[in-house]
Amino acid sequence: MGGYMGRILRVDLSSGKIVDVETSKDLISKYIGGLGFVVRILWDEIDERTDPLGPENRLVIATGPLTGTMFPAAGRYQMGAKSPLTGVWGQSNSGGFFGPELKFSGYDAIIIQGRSERPVYLCIYDGKPEIKKADHLWGKNTYETADMIREELDDREVKIAAIGQAGENLVKFANVMTGFHNFAGRTGMGAVMGSKKLKAIAVRGFNSVNVADPEKFERVLEKAYDLVLNKWGKAYRESLTTYGTPNLVDAINDMGRMPVKNHWTGYWDKAEKIGGYTIRRLYRVKQGSCFGCLAQCKYFVKTKQEGLSGLFKGPEYEAIVSLGSCLLIDNFDAVAYANNLADLYGMDSISLGMTIAWAMECYEKGIITKEDAGVDLSWGNYEAVIQLIHDIAFRRGFGNILAEGSYRASRIIGRGSEKYAMHVKGLEISAQDGRAQQSSGLTHATAARGADHLTSLSCLEERGYANVAAERYGEDKVKDLVDPLSTKYKGMLVKDLEDLYALGNSLIICWYEVGWPPVFYFDEMAEALHVVTGVDLFSSVSYVREAAERIVILRRMFNIREGLRRKDDTLPERFLREPMPSGPAKGHVCRLDEMLDEYYEHRGIDKTTGIPKDETLIRLGLGDLAGRYR
């Protein structure tokens, strides 16, 4: 069989025991890899009694069958655990070079359990796993940690996943750095590592990733490269390669969907100051890339303002919104500096920015005072924001409350601050607005890890891909599908894309191959999967679709087991009741209920409870779960 390395590593940090087991054929044929593996392993090994920060929680890191091959943008890995931020399903994936290196070292996945007494790091060098002392690394930031490990191992090619001080201090939205410029950002995976006293994972390997049918794969590659570079070339080259994701700032602002002032509105007349064109012209110095990618959206910036100057990784669209427009900061030097601080401490820039945005709105409304916060939390005060980032990472003063994330912090503060916490299921809302693009509201409401743009976000209406919509769903539905303000067919659309993303995250390929622009659909992905692995079952596109559905439904069952129901698939009041105050989508609210019913129907979920129907579970081979939850 090609594509898989055939081994899964299990590390128990409590006992120091390391074992590796075969990647079972059953797991492969039913769950493909990546996200699929994480879903099945977490379902089997933890349950509703598991404390996210306790030793019994599992941290699963999984690669997919395409990881490490030359398929476009297949350089990712998937991480998952019960989330300390939300208390329910947690997942995050990242590009960079760590995922492929893990495969070159001979493993499809790593399962980490237990808790070490002293700080440690896991070193897998040439396929030999070893737990090493990390007392000297504890207290160091992400970059220092990576540098020190490389020096210690006397090898600068070692790929490192590490946490910073935020992860050590159990900041609920701490993330995991992978190779300097990439982060498994969301749902607090860094805090899970911190709770296990696991500072880092260092990997270098020299094995080969095999392909079952190299001749056929060559043709698959030619087709895939042609699709990306020629068919979608203009969209790629002009946007991602030239500007990176900040190009979205200008485009999405024009659509009236770019969150401003803690999601108060979706349009900002100052957006241009922190947008892609400005960055390209005044700040950008170099381009970067993840493993095997053709989009190459990474970039570097040089900032000049005194006190904020430096050479930094360029902030992505999401970070520019959460640390920029959502705080009314129009100074790009400050945004890039704050984003770099978040990287060094190891914090999710989305949750970090949105939590501070919540505090700023509470300050404006008089719920939080200067005495509470210790700083002047007026909108746009970037000096206060930078001070708070330091305080959050070390859990000092008011920062200790913000380190819990906006949902928990609002429960601690109370006094009506709850309604300003922009979260779903406890996860801060990413940079879309369901009032301006109805389907993104449904995406936020239904995503398993909470408000999220990487579970099923549709790009069809974002840029009006009418041809793609017609090809996939039929000519008759195009008018509504490409209209961002129409709710019709959006339940069907989000269900379909949720499956597509689940498959993409299991292979694993980047969102910029399946989402925007919409390069690959089920057919292309199933073909690549079949040719790489040589597994006969994968030759059927409908079989692969069903596997993707199984992954989505079992992931939903994880949350059902945690006690989540239909009432949790919702949005903050702001999106449902407060009409958009300005911009192109002025006057609109998110009409969530209309879409939610349609989504449940297509998903095979009971509309009253939100639990997958027995017939759905049986159809997907999950019959043993039927009737278990009410």
Next chain:
Amino acid sequence: MTNAFGILVFNPGNCTGCRICEMACSFFHYREYNPSRSRIRVLKIEKEGIYIPMTCLHCGNPPCVDACPTGAMYRADGSVELDTKKCINCRMCMLACPFGAISVDRVTMNVIKCDLCKGDPQCAKYCPAGAIKYVRVERAGEMRRRSYADRTAGAISLSQSKGW
């Protein structure tokens, strides 16, 4: 026999460090993906965004050829070739190469180096960033000259061009 008129040219300023060249090389020679078996490597200083693709430069006066005791390494038209039948794997060429362009394949334990993929270098074919190109020898340096000219053009106005 490789194309005597072809030459590999590099522009590290364009390199984004995606390592597609390493994979294309490994797949062409071994039908599998393994950067450690690639004859081209991207060296990085990650924090500064600096990426440098490194492979055999096919020197005109190759120290590896001088060092080779059996004549396995030889200078052909426009390239440095390795005759694996004559090679005794003594690795003297590795010692001699100032760029580290020669390595040892961990599977066969043989010395390996860039062979220009029989005239169709895969690294250049697949490089999406324009950092590696395979051009006629007459055109070597042309792209750098053109890019310099384009950049200079913006700084020169007609009024300034009147004499010195």
